[in-house]
Amino acid sequence: MHLVHYNNKYNPSDANKQPDGLAVLGVLFMISKEDNQNLSAIIDKLSSIQYRNSEVKLDKELKLKSLLPDTFPYFRYTGSLTTPPCSEVVTWTVFVDTVQISTAQ
Numbered sequence: 001m002h003l004v005h006y007n008n009k010y011n012p013s014d015a016n017k018q019p020d021g022l023a024v025l026g027v028l029f030m031i032s033k034e035d036n037q038n039l040s041a042i043i044d045k046l047s048s049i050q051y052r053n054s055e056v057k058l059d060k061e062l063k064l065k066s067l068l069p070d071t072f073p074y075f076r077y078t079g080s081l082t083t084p085p086c087s088e089v090v091t092w093t094v095f096v097d098t099v100q101i102s103t104a105q
């Protein structure tokens, strides 16, 4: 999972052209038997946002912290977007610990 943040020094449309434009939190998932209820606010709405640039309002409150691992050791490095044009504008923070997600989710 990528939580993408734009540097508010820039317009969102320009941030992806600046070397310090984006900060992305990367979280790795581990498959679990149980659903992770913390993800349900998002997962419940995925069928409503199947196309690029579509938007939907969540029905439930979502605390971003509940999407992160419980402990915070991380790797941080400067890198790029993961898709073309792969601009080198991202400060990556990738958490060492994983978050659970069920196969159904």
Ligand SMILES: *[C@@H]1O[C@H](CO)[C@@H](O)[C@H](O)[C@H]1NC(C)=O
Pocket: 036, 037, 038, 065, 066, 067, 070, 099, 100
């Ligand atoms: C859900 O969020 C709470 C609060 O952040 C956290 O303590 C708990 O470990 C999370 N559950 C899962 C399955 O990640």
